[in-house]
Amino acid sequence: MLAATTARIDAKKRAVLDSRKKQFAKATWEAETYDYRMNFYLTPPTGDIALEQFEEWAIARLKVLAELEACQFRNRSPAETEEYMRPVLEKYMRLSSNASKSSEIFTERKRDHYSHWTLRLAFSGTAELRQRFARLEAQLFRLRMQWDDAKERKEFIASLAMSWETVSEEEKLQWRAELKAATRVWDKEEEENYFKVQWENVPDLVERRMCLLKRGMAYVHIREQSGMVVNEFSRQLESALELAGRFLPRMDEDDRLSPILHHLSQQFVAPDSGYSESSSIGDITTPTAASIDGLSQHFPLCMQNLHRELRKNSHLKHFGRLQYTLFLKGIGLSLQEYKFKSEYLYNIRHSYGDVGGDANRRGKGYTPYSCQKLLTEAPPSSGQAHGCPYRTYGPDNLIALLQNVGVSDRQLLQGVREDVGKQRFHIACNRVFEHAHAAQIKKVKEESLWPASELDTILHPNTYFKRSFLLKNLGKVQAGDLGVDGPVQSSGGSERMET
Incomplete structure (x- = not known):
């Protein structure tokens, strides 16, 4: 009975029902083609990608x-x-x-x-x-x-299924004076091509009185066509x-x-940005514990805050210590520059990859934290100083902190307050950076010293540091990653970085 039933099943249907064969069956959809670089993205992708x-x-x-x-x-x-x-x-x-x-x-x-x-x-x-x-x-x-x-x-x-019609020559002749007045075509050299569409589809043009309305149709000049496509x-x-x-x-x-x-x-909070070894200044100068105080002028607010906390109390709690240690590692400070307290010895060596073997990133240790990580991690509790101050501080305390590190421009501080109020934390940080380096950024742009991509939005504390360092030392350091005219010296601080 089973054999007879099986025999009555159509062979094609049996092939489709066989899951082992179905996964190898030829796709029923057509291969993707892209005739234009513009795309309305009307159909989802159908191919396979990793x-x-x-x-x-x-x-x-x-x-x-x-x-x-x-x-x-x-x-x-x-x-x-x-x-x-x-x-x-x-x-x-x-x-x-x-x-x-x-x-x-x-x-x-x-x-x-x-x-x-x-x-x-x-x-x-x-x-x-x-x-x-x-x-x-x-x-x-x-x-x-x-x-x-x-x-x-x-x-x-022309390939789009848009609901408009080209205005005929007869209609243009009939309404020419009104068309020109309504669409403000005064230049005799301007192309006199129009199309018409239901007025409900162009409410912005109706509101701005940039089209002619006739019998429920809006007569629109060809120059508005791209805007209609965008809408x-x-x-x-x-x-x-x-x-x-x-x-x-x-x-x-x-x-x-x-x-x-x-x-x-x-990542819509702040796009992630992986750490790159090019963010180190080790190819320009050798950071030492003695130079950290001088270099701290180039730190973003999050790291300035940790640096000041460390100098004030000679101690950082675990998450702050880890954040700051990885940042210093990222700018090029070597492990030998640390003066260890015994209870922190293993943790710092582990961050640098000095212990932990292959399990610890094959001896490279951990990478410095990005802005995105600082903004999406749990906020610090009482007595802790890690994270992003633009996110973790109240508006008044943040303004006071910025003033303590030398930011005094009232318009800038108001812009920061507005950014923070709208949770645009990394934009606030970039706003402070651009104000502090306005003259150098202007010089770089006017003289085309750097590629434009070198001035995009900062998304990593180590990028902030190196860009600040290079901009403030334009006379000594070439652009990019960026070559050296001579060593750049920094001074101040203690002989070892105590954590």
């Missing part, structure tokens, strides 16, 4: 969005934002045009497509994250539209994020993806 790429591409895109948001927080003009963002996009999310004939076009566009959808999942969990993501993605889309090749932009727009992109993305938010709970069942998505969502 988990490492899944996270790596998303982090690269997140850095772009973070820099774009930082431009807004710093009140950069549209022109300044464009100038600032060009090298950032070139570094993290390059998109070559079709005319470039680049062999990397498909890879670049695939990375752009996948990274957008990864972050869409990561930031769909709450209304606030969805709003931030949609706003920044729309800004990124607008920038790319402005930079796109005119021919390719026109072809991309439609925003509208569709916001709707899609709502759907993604409902789907997100199912992702918790995947123990491979959910930790990555959670980690990415945390």
Whole structure:
């Protein structure tokens, strides 16, 4: 009976039901193609990528969005934002045009497509994250539209299923005077092309009286077309994020993806930035315990706070000691420069990788903490001084702390207070840095001494230190990582770093 039943099952159906064969079956979807570098991201990715790429591409895109948001927080003009963002996009999310004939076009566009959808999942969990993501993605889309090749932009727009109609020559002739007045086309050389759309789709143009209204239709000049495309992109993305938010709970069942998505969502506090050995100044000068007091002028507030606490009490509690020790290790201070108290000997040697063997990062020890780690760790309790002061101090105490380290500009302090109130902690820190180094940053920009990428948003205390050190020693140190005209000397402090 069983044999007869089996025989009656269609062979094709049996193949589909066989899970061992199903996993090797040919995909029923079409392979991804990218005809344009612009993308509405209407369809999710269908191919396979490694988990490492899944996270790596998303982090690269997140850095772009973070820099774009930082431009807004710093009140950069549209022109300044464009100038600032060009090298950032070139570094993290390059998109070559079709005319470039680049062999990397498909890879670049695939990375752009996948990274957008990864972050869409990561930031769909709450209304606030969805709003931030949609706003920044729309800004990124607008920038790319402005930079796109005119021919390719026109072809991309033509490929979209937009609800507009081209205004015929007869209609243009009929309404020409009113069209020109309503859309403010006074230049005889300006292109007189128009399209019409339901007025509800262009409320901003109606509000600004930049279109002609006739029988429920808005007649719009061609120059407004790119803005309408951006608005439609925003509208569709916001709707899609709502759907993604409902789907997100199912992702918790995947123990491979959910930790990555959670980690990415945390990075909207401050994008993570791994420590690089290039953040050390060991190739320029040799930091010693005796030079730390002099070098502390280049420390970010979190490390200045720990340094002052150590000098005041000759002691730091465990988490503060670990944070400060790793920072000093990162700037190039050697283990031999420490004067150990016996109870801390093993911990400090372990941080440096002097003990612990292969289990301890193969003898390299732990890496210095990033801003993101300091901002997302548990805050210090009474008597502790670790973490990020911009987050852990109350506004009045923070202002007092900044004044104690020499920050006195009232407008700057007010900007810091506003940043902290909106939980833009790393932006507040960058604001203080840029004010303290304004003259040097201006010189670097005007004389093109550094690549623009060397002045992007600081996301790591050790990056803060080295950039400050290099800017304050421009006459002695070349740009970049950055070569040396001669040793840079620092003075002050004790013979050994006592912890």
